[in-house]
Amino acid sequence: MIFLIEYDRRKGELITLKRFRDSDRLKAQNKRLEIELDLNHKGINHEVVLLEAAKEAMIRRTHRRYFETPRQIAKSVKAGK
Amino acid sequence: MTTKFSKTQIDRLGDRLRKGNLTDADFRLLDEYRRSFGEVYEIVVRAIRERLKLEPTGRPAKSTGSIVDKLHRESIRLSQVQDIAGCRIVVSDVKEQDRIVGLLLNVFPRASIVDRRVHTSFGYRAVHVIPRISGKLIEVQVRSLLQHSWAELSERVSDVFDPAIKYGVGNNMILKILMDNSERVKQIETMEDQILVASEDRLKLRVLQQEIIDTKKELVNHLNKLILIVEGREEKKV
Numbered sequence: 001m002i003f004l005i006e007y008d009r010r011k012g013e014l015i016t017l018k019r020f021r022d023s024d025r026l027k028a029q030n031k032r033l034e035i036e037l038d039l040n041h042k043g044i045n046h047e048v049v050l051l052e053a054a055k056e057a058m059i060r061r062t063h064r065r066y067f068e069t070p071r072q073i074a075k076s077v078k079a080g081k
Numbered sequence: 082m083t084t085k086f087s088k089t090q091i092d093r094l095g096d097r098l099r100k101g102n103l104t105d106a107d108f109r110l111l112d113e114y115r116r117s118f119g120e121v122y123e124i125v126v127r128a129i130r131e132r133l134k135l136e137p138t139g140r141p142a143k144s145t146g147s148i149v150d151k152l153h154r155e156s157i158r159l160s161q162v163q164d165i166a167g168c169r170i171v172v173s174d175v176k177e178q179d180r181i182v183g184l185l186l187n188v189f190p191r192a193s194i195v196d197r198r199v200h201t202s203f204g205y206r207a208v209h210v211i212p213r214i215s216g217k218l219i220e221v222q223v224r225s226l227l228q229h230s231w232a233e234l235s236e237r238v239s240d241v242f243d244p245a246i247k248y249g250v251g252n253n254m255i256l257k258i259l260m261d262n263s264e265r266v267k268q269i270e271t272m273e274d275q276i277l278v279a280s281e282d283r284l285k286l287r288v289l290q291q292e293i294i295d296t297k298k299e300l301v302n303h304l305n306k307l308i309l310i311v312e313g314r315e316e317k318k319v
Contacts, residue, residue, distance in 0.1 A: 009146065009240040029142075033112045036145060037105055047146045052126070052139035062138040062169045062229075065237040070311045073234045074304040077227070078297075 002028045003059050006035060007047045007066050014066050015046060019056070086114055088160045095159025098145075099152045108145070114159075115142035118166035118217055125189075125212055125219040126168055133184050137168035137221070154248045163211060167220035171229045175270045176277070178208060178225050185210045185221060192221075198228075203249035204263030205232055227266045234304070235259055238311055258307045265300045269293055 002020040007013070020028040028050055036048050051059045060067050068076075094110050097103060119141060126139045143165050151162055172178050175198075186192060189212035198206045207224040224232065238255060239247040246255055272293050279285040 009244070012237060012241045029112075029116060032142075033108065036112075037108055040103060040105075040108060045146065047144045049144040050141055052141065054136050058136060058138050062171050064230075064233040065240065068233075068237075070234055070237050070308050073230055073237060074301070074308055077230045077304060078301045 001053065001056065003051045003053070003056065004028055004032055004035075005047075005049050005051065005063075005066055006039075007049070009045070009047055012065075012069070022052075085117065086110075088158075091160045092158040095152055098149050098159065101149075111145060111148070112142075115165055118142065118219070121214045121217040122166040122168075122219055124214055125221065128188050129168065129170075129185070129221070132188050133181075135170055135181070135184075137170045139168040141166050143167075150244050154245070163218040164220040165218075167222065169222040169224065171224050171226060174225050174227075175274055178223050178228075181223050182208050182210060185223070198267070201263065203247065204235065204260045205247075206263060206266060207232065225270065227269060231259075231263055231266050234307070238307065241311055241314055255307065255310060258303050262300055262303055262307075265296050265303075269296050269300070272296070 002022060002025060004016070004018040004020065006015040008015055018028075018031065020031075032048055032050055039046050039048070051063060053059045053062070064073055090110075091114055094107060094114070097107055098111070122139065122141050126137060129135050129137050143162070148159070148162065148165075151157070152159065170181060172181055182194070186194070189210065192210050192212040195209040195211065198208065206228045207222050210221040210223065211218050212221070235247055238259070239245070242255060243251040245251045246259070249256065272289050276286060276289050276293075279289055
Protein backbone atom coordinates (compact mmCIF):
# COMPACT_ATOMS: atom_id res chain seq x y z
CA MET A 1 0.00 0.00 0.00
CA ILE A 2 0.99 3.60 -0.52
CA PHE A 3 0.52 6.18 2.22
CA LEU A 4 0.48 9.91 1.62
CA ILE A 5 1.36 11.84 4.75
CA GLU A 6 1.02 15.54 5.43
CA TYR A 7 2.81 16.46 8.64
CA ASP A 8 3.25 19.74 10.50
CA ARG A 9 6.85 19.53 11.69
CA ARG A 10 6.68 22.58 13.96
CA LYS A 11 3.70 21.24 15.88
CA GLY A 12 4.73 17.60 15.50
CA GLU A 13 1.23 16.89 14.23
CA LEU A 14 -0.06 14.52 11.57
CA ILE A 15 -2.44 16.51 9.35
CA THR A 16 -3.61 13.83 6.91
CA LEU A 17 -2.94 10.21 6.09
CA LYS A 18 -4.32 9.06 2.75
CA ARG A 19 -4.11 5.49 1.53
CA PHE A 20 -3.64 4.33 -2.08
CA ARG A 21 -3.41 0.91 -3.65
CA ASP A 22 0.00 -0.06 -5.07
CA SER A 23 -1.49 0.18 -8.55
CA ASP A 24 -2.39 3.84 -7.90
CA ARG A 25 1.19 5.05 -7.48
CA LEU A 26 0.85 7.70 -10.19
CA LYS A 27 -2.33 9.00 -8.56
CA ALA A 28 -0.54 9.17 -5.18
CA GLN A 29 2.46 10.99 -6.70
CA ASN A 30 0.17 13.50 -8.43
CA LYS A 31 -1.74 14.08 -5.21
CA ARG A 32 1.51 14.67 -3.34
CA LEU A 33 2.55 17.33 -5.84
CA GLU A 34 -0.91 18.91 -5.78
CA ILE A 35 -0.80 19.23 -1.97
CA GLU A 36 2.74 20.63 -2.06
CA LEU A 37 1.81 23.29 -4.63
CA ASP A 38 -1.31 24.20 -2.68
CA LEU A 39 0.64 24.53 0.60
CA ASN A 40 3.26 26.66 -1.14
CA HIS A 41 0.56 29.02 -2.49
CA LYS A 42 -0.84 29.34 1.03
CA GLY A 43 2.62 29.85 2.53
CA ILE A 44 2.24 26.79 4.77
CA ASN A 45 5.33 24.76 5.58
CA HIS A 46 4.26 21.14 5.99
CA GLU A 47 6.15 17.98 5.14
CA VAL A 48 4.43 15.93 2.42
CA VAL A 49 5.79 12.45 1.92
CA LEU A 50 4.87 9.14 0.31
CA LEU A 51 5.66 5.88 2.10
CA GLU A 52 5.15 2.35 0.87
CA ALA A 53 4.65 -0.77 2.97
CA ALA A 54 2.68 -3.99 2.99
CA LYS A 55 0.64 -2.81 5.96
CA GLU A 56 -0.10 0.46 7.73
CA ALA A 57 1.26 -1.00 10.97
CA MET A 58 4.69 -1.09 9.35
CA ILE A 59 4.88 2.60 8.57
CA ARG A 60 3.66 3.29 12.09
CA ARG A 61 6.67 1.31 13.32
CA THR A 62 9.36 2.51 10.91
CA HIS A 63 8.24 6.18 10.78
CA ARG A 64 7.01 6.68 14.29
CA ARG A 65 7.69 10.38 14.50
CA TYR A 66 4.63 11.05 12.31
CA PHE A 67 2.36 9.11 14.65
CA GLU A 68 3.74 9.14 18.18
CA THR A 69 4.60 11.71 20.79
CA PRO A 70 8.13 11.75 22.28
CA ARG A 71 6.60 10.22 25.42
CA GLN A 72 5.19 7.29 23.45
CA ILE A 73 8.50 6.72 21.65
CA ALA A 74 10.41 6.82 24.97
CA LYS A 75 7.90 4.43 26.55
CA SER A 76 8.65 1.87 23.89
CA VAL A 77 12.37 2.03 24.77
CA LYS A 78 11.39 1.03 28.31
CA ALA A 79 9.20 -1.78 26.99
CA GLY A 80 11.90 -2.85 24.50
CA LYS A 81 9.48 -2.64 21.52
CA MET B 82 16.65 4.32 -18.57
CA THR B 83 17.00 7.90 -19.81
CA THR B 84 17.69 10.98 -17.74
CA LYS B 85 15.87 14.11 -18.77
CA PHE B 86 17.90 16.45 -16.61
CA SER B 87 21.38 17.84 -16.76
CA LYS B 88 23.41 18.04 -13.55
CA THR B 89 23.63 21.80 -14.00
CA GLN B 90 19.86 22.09 -14.23
CA ILE B 91 19.41 20.08 -11.02
CA ASP B 92 22.13 21.93 -9.15
CA ARG B 93 20.62 25.28 -10.12
CA LEU B 94 17.33 24.02 -8.74
CA GLY B 95 19.23 23.09 -5.57
CA ASP B 96 20.53 26.68 -5.33
CA ARG B 97 16.97 28.00 -5.60
CA LEU B 98 15.81 25.52 -2.94
CA ARG B 99 18.52 26.84 -0.64
CA LYS B 100 17.38 30.42 -1.18
CA GLY B 101 13.64 29.72 -0.73
CA ASN B 102 10.72 31.39 -2.54
CA LEU B 103 10.10 28.50 -4.88
CA THR B 104 7.88 28.78 -7.92
CA ASP B 105 5.42 26.15 -9.15
CA ALA B 106 7.91 25.36 -11.92
CA ASP B 107 10.59 24.60 -9.28
CA PHE B 108 8.26 22.25 -7.40
CA ARG B 109 7.37 20.50 -10.66
CA LEU B 110 11.02 20.10 -11.66
CA LEU B 111 11.94 18.75 -8.22
CA ASP B 112 8.99 16.38 -8.42
CA GLU B 113 10.12 15.14 -11.84
CA TYR B 114 13.67 14.71 -10.60
CA ARG B 115 12.49 12.65 -7.62
CA ARG B 116 10.25 10.56 -9.85
CA SER B 117 13.24 9.78 -12.05
CA PHE B 118 14.50 7.56 -9.18
CA GLY B 119 11.29 5.50 -9.26
CA GLU B 120 12.45 2.75 -11.58
CA VAL B 121 15.70 2.10 -9.71
CA TYR B 122 13.96 2.39 -6.34
CA GLU B 123 11.51 -0.29 -7.51
CA ILE B 124 14.37 -2.61 -8.52
CA VAL B 125 16.00 -2.29 -5.09
CA VAL B 126 12.84 -2.67 -3.01
CA ARG B 127 11.60 -5.59 -5.13
CA ALA B 128 14.95 -7.36 -4.74
CA ILE B 129 14.79 -6.93 -0.95
CA ARG B 130 11.23 -8.22 -0.83
CA GLU B 131 11.60 -11.11 -3.25
CA ARG B 132 15.16 -12.30 -2.72
CA LEU B 133 15.55 -11.60 0.99
CA LYS B 134 11.90 -12.00 1.99
CA LEU B 135 12.15 -8.82 4.02
CA GLU B 136 9.50 -6.13 4.30
CA PRO B 137 11.12 -2.70 4.15
CA THR B 138 9.15 0.52 4.35
CA GLY B 139 9.83 2.38 1.16
CA ARG B 140 10.20 6.11 0.80
CA PRO B 141 10.31 6.64 -2.94
CA ALA B 142 11.04 10.36 -2.69
CA LYS B 143 12.63 12.50 0.01
CA SER B 144 10.35 15.34 1.10
CA THR B 145 11.06 18.87 -0.10
CA GLY B 146 11.64 20.12 3.47
CA SER B 147 14.21 17.40 4.17
CA ILE B 148 16.02 18.17 0.93
CA VAL B 149 16.10 21.88 1.77
CA ASP B 150 17.41 21.09 5.30
CA LYS B 151 20.15 18.95 3.83
CA LEU B 152 21.18 21.58 1.30
CA HIS B 153 21.32 24.17 4.06
CA ARG B 154 23.44 22.21 6.48
CA GLU B 155 25.84 20.50 4.09
CA SER B 156 27.79 22.14 1.34
CA ILE B 157 26.59 19.66 -1.25
CA ARG B 158 24.75 20.09 -4.51
CA LEU B 159 21.29 18.65 -5.13
CA SER B 160 22.70 16.21 -7.68
CA GLN B 161 24.97 14.80 -4.92
CA VAL B 162 22.20 14.06 -2.41
CA GLN B 163 22.33 10.30 -2.07
CA ASP B 164 19.09 9.61 -0.23
CA ILE B 165 16.56 11.04 -2.65
CA ALA B 166 14.91 7.61 -2.61
CA GLY B 167 15.32 4.76 -0.18
CA CYS B 168 13.83 2.37 2.28
CA ARG B 169 14.17 1.38 5.92
CA ILE B 170 14.45 -1.94 7.72
CA VAL B 171 14.18 -2.10 11.53
CA VAL B 172 15.52 -5.25 13.20
CA SER B 173 15.73 -6.51 16.78
CA ASP B 174 19.42 -5.99 17.60
CA VAL B 175 22.95 -5.46 16.30
CA LYS B 176 23.53 -9.14 15.57
CA GLU B 177 20.48 -9.21 13.31
CA GLN B 178 21.52 -5.86 11.82
CA ASP B 179 24.90 -7.32 10.81
CA ARG B 180 23.17 -10.38 9.33
CA ILE B 181 20.78 -8.26 7.25
CA VAL B 182 23.63 -6.01 6.03
CA GLY B 183 25.48 -9.17 4.94
CA LEU B 184 22.41 -10.39 3.05
CA LEU B 185 21.99 -7.01 1.36
CA LEU B 186 25.62 -7.14 0.24
CA ASN B 187 24.99 -10.54 -1.32
CA VAL B 188 22.19 -9.00 -3.38
CA PHE B 189 24.02 -5.72 -4.10
CA PRO B 190 27.71 -6.72 -3.98
CA ARG B 191 28.98 -3.34 -5.20
CA ALA B 192 26.88 -1.28 -2.80
CA SER B 193 28.72 1.13 -0.56
CA ILE B 194 28.32 0.85 3.19
CA VAL B 195 28.09 3.77 5.58
CA ASP B 196 28.38 2.34 9.08
CA ARG B 197 27.01 5.08 11.30
CA ARG B 198 27.63 2.90 14.35
CA VAL B 199 31.34 3.54 13.84
CA HIS B 200 31.11 7.02 12.32
CA THR B 201 28.05 8.38 14.11
CA SER B 202 26.35 11.45 12.76
CA PHE B 203 25.55 13.68 15.76
CA GLY B 204 24.52 10.60 17.73
CA TYR B 205 22.67 8.91 14.87
CA ARG B 206 23.55 5.23 14.60
CA ALA B 207 22.52 2.83 11.84
CA VAL B 208 24.01 1.09 8.85
CA HIS B 209 23.23 2.44 5.39
CA VAL B 210 23.70 0.16 2.41
CA ILE B 211 23.72 2.19 -0.80
CA PRO B 212 23.48 0.37 -4.12
CA ARG B 213 24.12 2.35 -7.29
CA ILE B 214 22.06 1.29 -10.28
CA SER B 215 22.12 3.11 -13.62
CA GLY B 216 24.00 5.94 -11.95
CA LYS B 217 21.36 6.45 -9.27
CA LEU B 218 21.86 5.81 -5.56
CA ILE B 219 19.20 4.25 -3.34
CA GLU B 220 19.75 4.35 0.43
CA VAL B 221 18.74 1.27 2.42
CA GLN B 222 18.73 2.11 6.13
CA VAL B 223 19.17 -0.83 8.50
CA ARG B 224 18.53 0.08 12.15
CA SER B 225 18.34 -1.90 15.37
CA LEU B 226 15.27 -1.24 17.49
CA LEU B 227 17.21 0.88 20.01
CA GLN B 228 19.01 2.85 17.31
CA HIS B 229 15.65 3.40 15.63
CA SER B 230 13.94 4.65 18.79
CA TRP B 231 16.79 7.09 19.36
CA ALA B 232 16.62 8.31 15.74
CA GLU B 233 12.84 8.77 15.79
CA LEU B 234 13.00 10.62 19.10
CA SER B 235 15.79 12.84 17.83
CA GLU B 236 13.78 13.63 14.67
CA ARG B 237 10.64 14.36 16.69
CA VAL B 238 12.52 16.67 19.05
CA SER B 239 14.16 18.40 16.07
CA ASP B 240 10.73 18.91 14.51
CA VAL B 241 9.36 20.68 17.56
CA PHE B 242 12.46 22.55 18.69
CA ASP B 243 14.74 23.21 15.79
CA PRO B 244 15.53 21.09 12.70
CA ALA B 245 19.23 21.87 13.29
CA ILE B 246 19.26 19.78 16.51
CA LYS B 247 19.42 16.64 14.37
CA TYR B 248 22.70 18.01 13.06
CA GLY B 249 24.30 18.97 16.34
CA VAL B 250 23.30 22.63 16.52
CA GLY B 251 20.91 24.38 18.90
CA ASN B 252 19.72 23.90 22.50
CA ASN B 253 22.76 22.61 24.41
CA MET B 254 20.78 20.76 27.08
CA ILE B 255 18.81 18.81 24.48
CA LEU B 256 21.94 18.11 22.44
CA LYS B 257 23.72 16.76 25.52
CA ILE B 258 20.83 14.47 26.49
CA LEU B 259 20.62 13.13 22.93
CA MET B 260 24.37 12.58 22.65
CA ASP B 261 24.61 10.93 26.09
CA ASN B 262 21.73 8.64 25.22
CA SER B 263 23.25 7.72 21.89
CA GLU B 264 26.34 6.64 23.86
CA ARG B 265 24.11 4.59 26.21
CA VAL B 266 22.51 2.88 23.20
CA LYS B 267 26.01 1.96 22.06
CA GLN B 268 26.94 0.64 25.52
CA ILE B 269 23.77 -1.47 25.76
CA GLU B 270 24.28 -2.94 22.30
CA THR B 271 27.94 -3.69 23.00
CA MET B 272 27.00 -5.48 26.23
CA GLU B 273 24.23 -7.41 24.47
CA ASP B 274 26.84 -8.56 21.98
CA GLN B 275 29.20 -9.59 24.80
CA ILE B 276 26.43 -11.61 26.45
CA LEU B 277 26.48 -14.01 23.53
CA VAL B 278 30.20 -14.59 24.02
CA ALA B 279 29.92 -14.80 27.82
CA SER B 280 26.99 -17.20 27.88
CA GLU B 281 29.23 -19.97 29.30
CA ASP B 282 30.55 -17.80 32.12
CA ARG B 283 27.65 -17.44 34.57
CA LEU B 284 29.18 -14.74 36.73
CA LYS B 285 30.22 -12.59 33.78
CA LEU B 286 26.80 -13.15 32.27
CA ARG B 287 25.02 -11.95 35.42
CA VAL B 288 27.24 -8.87 35.66
CA LEU B 289 26.54 -7.96 32.03
CA GLN B 290 22.81 -8.51 32.44
CA GLN B 291 22.75 -6.21 35.46
CA GLU B 292 24.80 -3.58 33.62
CA ILE B 293 22.33 -3.65 30.75
CA ILE B 294 19.41 -3.20 33.15
CA ASP B 295 21.18 -0.28 34.88
CA THR B 296 22.13 1.43 31.63
CA LYS B 297 18.59 1.03 30.31
CA LYS B 298 17.28 2.64 33.51
CA GLU B 299 19.66 5.56 33.01
CA LEU B 300 18.55 5.82 29.41
CA VAL B 301 14.88 5.95 30.37
CA ASN B 302 15.52 8.53 33.14
CA HIS B 303 17.33 10.81 30.71
CA LEU B 304 14.65 10.34 28.08
CA ASN B 305 12.08 11.41 30.66
CA LYS B 306 14.07 14.61 31.25
CA LEU B 307 14.07 15.25 27.52
CA ILE B 308 10.32 14.66 27.33
CA LEU B 309 9.63 17.19 30.07
CA ILE B 310 11.57 19.82 28.10
CA VAL B 311 9.80 18.95 24.84
CA GLU B 312 6.34 18.82 26.38
CA GLY B 313 6.93 22.18 28.05
CA ARG B 314 7.76 23.61 24.65
CA GLU B 315 4.74 22.00 22.98
CA GLU B 316 2.38 23.39 25.64
CA LYS B 317 3.74 26.88 25.05
CA LYS B 318 2.94 26.57 21.34
CA VAL B 319 -0.75 25.58 21.87
